[in-house]
Amino acid sequence: MDLSPAAMADPIDALRHLRADFPILNEKVHGKPLVFLDSAASAQKPVQVIDAMSRTMRTQYANVHRGLHWMSERTTDACEGVRDQVAGLIGAPSREEIVFTRNSTEAINLVAHSFGSLIRPGQAVVISEMEHHANLVPWQMLRDRAGIELRVAPITDAGELELDALERLLSDGKVALVAVTHMSNVLGTVTPARQIADMAHAAGARVLFDGSQMVVHRRVDVREIGADFYVFTGHKLYGPTGIGVLWGRRELLDAMPPFLGGGEMISTVRFEGATWATVPHKFEAGTPAIVETIGLGAAISYIESIGFDAIAAHEAALTDHALRRLAEVPGLRVIGAPADRGGVISFTMDDVHPHDIATLLDRNGIAIRAGHHCAEPLMRRLGVNATARASFGLYTTREEVDTLATTLEQIRSLFV
Template identity: 80%
Template sequence: MSVLQHKNTLDSAAIRAQFPILGEKVHDRPLVFLDSAASAQKPVAVIDAMANTMRTQYANIHRGLHWMSERTTEAYEGVRDLVAAFLNAPSRNEIVFTRNSTEAINLVAHSFGALLKPGQAVVISEMEHHANLVPWQMLRDRAGIELRIAPITDAGDLDLEALQTLLADGKVGLVAVTHMSNVLGTVTPAKAIADMAHAAGAQVLFDGSQSVVHRKTDVQALGADFYTFTGHKLYGPTGIGVLWARKELLDAMPPFMGGGDMISTVTFERSTWANVPHKFEAGTPAIIETIALGAAITWVESIGMDAIAAHEAYLTAYALNRLQDVPGLNIVGQPQDRGGVISFTMADVHPHDIATLLDRNGIAIRAGHHCAEPLMRRLGLTATARASFGLYTVKEEIDVLADTLVRIRDFFV
């Protein structure tokens, strides 16, 4: 059965049937899962890919000469081709497998950071996840790099004029910003940012952990130099992420970790490195998880990223409209372009209480600072509640969320 109906709308019932967990109950209520920005649920295609790999073909890869190893190596390396096509990367050799976006950004901070000189600067924004903040603080403290912070507007958009000012002195070596905020849902104008960075002589990194799930991503059209994403938000397993970078940058960067598979030769006196991407993939990789990431990408592409984007744009608009009717509820941020993430507060009700009471009704959301403490301080908040959507989300679940929030508000007033 096709997951698409006529008029390019998703067949939500068919899609949801491919996620076994959505049939579970929580506190004797049907599960309403609105925490996909933290980690998405897994379709049968991904679950089967992991199980079948372990059941029928598992072996270590690259160095084995037996049939099972060769078969698994072929499946593993085939995912590199899938990811390259998914991002429209110029070459499969620009795809580096990591554990997650956090490791990918740390890799860039360590290895590209080694090419920066004291006195140069890295620019990030006020809305960054800690994963795109802490590694640059560590680089600053280790290597004397200046860390500059691009502000956001009160609506939650990146302040491009302020960014231009930060770039003006020509000392910035890298601009590293989110492609989509995990708190505000803000989709940043990546091409404009890249053009500004390049005009100032800087490279640009986009943290695509949120955006790659919701919209088609073309690293060449964006003008990116580095792009990261994580598998578990893209309906794949945990423990697998991706760094894409231009090959000339990867060639120039020193290795991130040392060990097996990232070497060409080893003696007691010295070692030489393998060609990219293997130079950055030390040790036995996440074989099963990588193969399952390939299954996730194949699955979402069978639905179509344009169809997914249209579905989630409708859901986001519907949710914004419904939540505005909840007394005392304040939606955080009004960015010009918002993905399927909505953070909110409610007068007289702490976000943790909101999340706890929603859970009692079978509704899963996230509450807290969302690994973005500096952004919370910029917003004058300590925490928010956050509802986030996946391609399996339906508007009836948003209705349940809004109606339950009204009852929670009534309970506290």
């Protein structure tokens, strides 16, 4: 970290030197320097991650947990080391509680399947109005399969969870699980996790947080927030695609039946039946994403070398700056105004369609997301068909946000 007085005074500039770690930021799009404001969809990769994965395949690769040879043992050590790193990243009490999955979606499906099989007909699962489809559709599937009830906690117009309404949804004691986002991928809302967990526990329910956006921007401690399950994905955390994480309390993971069957997840197998391995391997059938796991480990090392204090300060200052600059663009309306928010900003601009905005920004090298952001029910709740969304990573600069704002003004002048 740059400790010079100037950098200390400006948390945005304090991370500027890290841009050199991301080779893709040197690319040009349509002849313009790439301004990548779509990190909430998937973040770019630092050379530390790229090199770790490449080095693995070049020098130290074999299948894990099986081989009796040197290469397999070393590769197993490298992968299992990442389990320790993940436990450290989110404050998990035990490395055995870390289950590797393909992504957040698979982690939530695992819980919906395995924990879901312990939920009895007549019991309920509560989600919120601002869930990504990944934390909505698996619960609808469970509802239709198992005869449970799916309840939806409303949000305010500002984009915050209505805690009173959540309290009422919990009041009959039938709720087995509350599954909500820790940070909205559309509104940027950071939810009051500890409060939600306390409310759920008081009503006899367990709580799962979708941390896909949150772990990127702030230090998360699953014990501090009182979570029972926590999920996130590697590719938004500057790591590779194909590797995600489920953390669950040991007693819950122990009680849950396996998700997928196959090699690696068994203890003994006969034609008459099989017995399961202990957690976490019970939930990790088949050859895992070895290279991607090691890539995730490199991403976590990278993030931790920067430190969440600097990352969170950068994001907060940049988000403030962006909200100020975007407010100056005539006709631009930021969707939601949560008090505690992260660097994800959805907006509309007069009646200019978000797809037109995205295409014209793209012609100027600026990558944003436009559409329903995998949250169709939320779009309906907000009364919009689609929004444009700018989201920030640790490499995003003040100048890039300014470029976005001025280009939006020019686009608007085309249409109005």
